[in-house]
Amino acid sequence: MANKYNVQEVESKIREFWEKKKIYKFDKKRKGEIYSIDTPPPTVSGKMHIGHSFSYSQQDFIARFNRMKGNVFYPFGTDDNGLPTERLIEKTKKVKSKNMSRAEFIKLCLKTLKEITPDFIDDWKKLGISCDYDIYYSTIDENSRKISQNSFLELYGKELVYKKEFPTLWCPDCQTAIAQAELEDKEENSLFSTLKFKVMSSSSEENSKNAEDLKNAKANTILIATTRPELLSACVAVFVNPKDKRYKKLVGKKAKVPLFDFEVPILEDESADMEKGTGVLMICSYGDRFDVDAINRHKLDAKLVLGKDGKILDGDYEGLKVKQARKQVLEDLDKAGLIVDKKEISHVVNVHDKCGNCIEFLTTEQWFIKILDKKNELIKQGKKIKWYPEYMFKRYENWVNGLEWDWSISRERHFGIPIPVWYCDDCNEIILADKKELPVDPLQIKKKCPKCKKNAKGEEKVLDTWATSSLTPQIASNIVKGDVKLPYSLRPQAHDIIRTWAFYTIIKSLYHENKIPWDNVMVSGFVTLKGEKMSKSKGNVIQPQEVLENYGADALRFWAASSKLGEDLDYQEKDLITGKKFINKLINASRFVFMNLEDFNGKRPKKLEVIDELFLVKVDELIKSVTERFENYEYSKAKMEVEKFFWNMFCDNYLEIVKKRIYQNKKGKESAQYALYNGLLNVLKLIAPIMPFITEEIYQTYFKKNEKDESIHLSEWPVVSLLLKGNKDSKIAENSKFDKLIDIIVKVRQKKSDNKKSMNSEIVLHISKKEYDEIGDMIEDLKDVTNAVEVKEGRFKVEFVE
RNA sequence: GGGCCUAUAAGCUAGUGGCAAACUGACUCGUUUACACCGAGUAUUCCCAGGUUCGAUCCCUGGUAGGCCCACCA
Secondary structure, eight states: OOSSOOHHHHHHHHHHHHHHHTTTOOOTTSSSOEEEBOOOOOBOOSSOOHHHHHHHHHHHHHHHHHHHHSEEEOOEEEBOSSHHHHHHHHHHHTOOGGGSOHHHHHHHHHHHHHHHHHHHHHHHHHTTOOOOTTSEEETTSHHHHHHHHHHHHHHHHTTOEEEEEEEEEEETTTTEEOOGGGEEEEEEEEEEEEEEEEEEOOOSSOOGGGHHHHHHSOOEEEEEEESOGGGGGGEEEEEEOTTOGGGGGGTTSEEEOTTTOOEEEEEEOTTSOTTSTTSEEEEETTSSHHHHHHHHHTTOOOOOOBOTTSBBOSSTTTTOBHHHHHHHHHHHHHHTTOEEEEEEEEEEEEEETTTOOBOEEEEEEEEEEOOGGGHHHHHHHHHHSEEESTTHHHHHHHHHHTOOSOEEOEEOOSSSEEOOEEEETTTOOEEEOOGGGOSOOTTTSOEEOTTTOOEEEEOOOEEOHHHHHTTHHHHHHHHTTTSSOSSEEEEEEEGGGIIIIIHHHHHHHHHHHSSOSEEEEEEEOOEEETTEEOOTTTTOOOOHHHHHHHHOHHHHHHHHTTSOTTOOEEOOHHHHHHHHHHHHHHHHHHHHHHHTOTTOOSOOOSSOOHHHHHHHHHHHHHHHHHHHHHHTTOHHHHHHHHHHIIIIIIIIIIIHHHHHHHHTTOTTHHHHHHHHHHHHHHHHHHHTTTOHHHHHHHIIIIITTTOOOSSGGGSOOOOGGGTOOSOHHHHHHHHHHHHHHHHHHHHHHHHHHHTTOOTTOOEEEEEOHHHHHHTGGGHHHHHHHHTEEEEEESSOEEEEOO
């Protein structure tokens, strides 16, 4: 091994070795239970970002640990069927999906994906993510399309999918329906305007044909505050609270909508908050979700004023976008003297998570999956899964409890998996695709209505990307022909998509297989920079490619292992440096160990020196603890324990203790060699899941000739019994002797330091009789490490030899 | 407004019902058979208040601050 460690060189050499030898190939015949991982397919976005490198490292620790304990199924996929991909293609290819035919655009998407995906995946390989990249899926490939469309058909058959015309969440910018889970909050400044509505003293007998009378009637005025004056023309009612005495007498009368001069009923409804605004609430179709509820409740007729493009449909404001219309309406109201008060407020509005634009409610025909009547069952499923950290289950539960709509799965997009249905032009019959023809694009295939034999029209909508990515376990299983079944062992993911990916996957596997999708979920946090979430807009982005270039994958992974599961981690350059130092130390210690192992035959000597045996007991304790840590997904503690042990126990103490014995060919040399060899090998194995490159490099350089396994990552996870033989209790008792020895060494070092002497200055050491008796069989070692010419009984004292 | 998480040294983090700890940084010292990307040593600390307890940084209650999710959108 070269003296100077060239990270780039070594890591790419090791990577090539892994690929050539197919170290991470899934082989179901390999012994050991299969630990299956539902790998998150990253959205193809050009480059891996730091958050990816963080969370994928964390799942890889677990994957590698389990590979050494048995067998691992670890596929890789990319998510590339939705809006983000459309946007990426539009941006990189400088095209507008809207201006292209669907077939043309899809062709371009697929072609571009083919170009960019390999480079994209390469970043994962460079990080040392140990997936079997041959078990690969894309959420737009044939297998995925087939499974996704099949899921749709199956759920339709079970009456869990339905189509309905309903006011749904709509993004005017993306021009598609969206799901509740795709909403995000955004703080926005708005003008909160108080408008004058005339109250007509109409009774039930009177109506508008007596216009003359009404005009003469004594017209009261009520004030209504709103942030959405552009929806005035869609006003369908005015609500007051039944308990509100101020407005009691108005109930049953009609209010005249300012500017538009039509009348709407004044109704009592609990939802009107007496404290808010003027206590009077106007209901428009549709300002928000409460308008939707209110209109349904009172069976009011909705008015359609907004088009799918977010523009006003007709009237004086036709063609204006929501915000323009708002401005114009306000100006006109102002001119007419209908505004009593205006104030600037800051409030939170719902925006689409993909584009950040305000959502609207539009009545459109959409496909839904039933979930509202299954809340309890879905929570029950969630409870069967083990969540790491445990409290993440709460987030899931809260989300399920707070659901208000069924899952809207259809999207008005070009690029996506088509919904496999046709509609008869004549009788509107829904014609389903045949399972055998999947995957299918209904726009490409002509069908006839089985009833009236007329031509049927293909559905233009596509499935939302979550409708497909919620099937990743089934998609991956299908690649290996069902060798891996649900439930998987593990779903790794970040906490922001509990309400989407985790939730939807749980729904699908409940509906399709009546199972939980996985036994365990491990939830990663985010990467922050100085406490702030990284984002391109803030410009505080760290590129993992640069980190890999400067420090290497092992150091990056070492950093990623320093945060507890579920917790956000602040990016700190110094952590990378610490990782790099640790790598260096591993290299140097290994070189030193093997410098002294040239005449070592690999066999266990008949008798181990006490100190060596005790050291190996320490290693055993470490193995036991680290194994438990990994089993509980506590990789950060595992890392910390190995790091600490290696640096302090192994290098600073044990190596120092046995140095002289080996240099000077003293008695017990073989015993020390044996302990060094096994101690180092086990430490390497314990840290291998976290730092796969350097451990492999050291294994190949020094251990391979004696060890049977082709790669350290295919070697067996260390087991405790190796060293802890015989009476366990007595070993532990003796073990405290080891600690005692360390205590004395520390005290001697302190004395030397106090006296400004070098660590290898010669001394005569005095220790108490009790100590002397206790560590009696290790006196030679004590002499070696403290450079004492003599150890005497008596009060503790360090005498310096001139 | 509801739920959840977090609060420990200058920084980042472990940890425990009984002398509070690692790493980085600071300071002092040392370095000739792995490593100066090293070794040894020193200093500094448990958010606030109340309770349980012989004893609380840890458990309980309340508060404060920060983060996340949800609700609020007239």
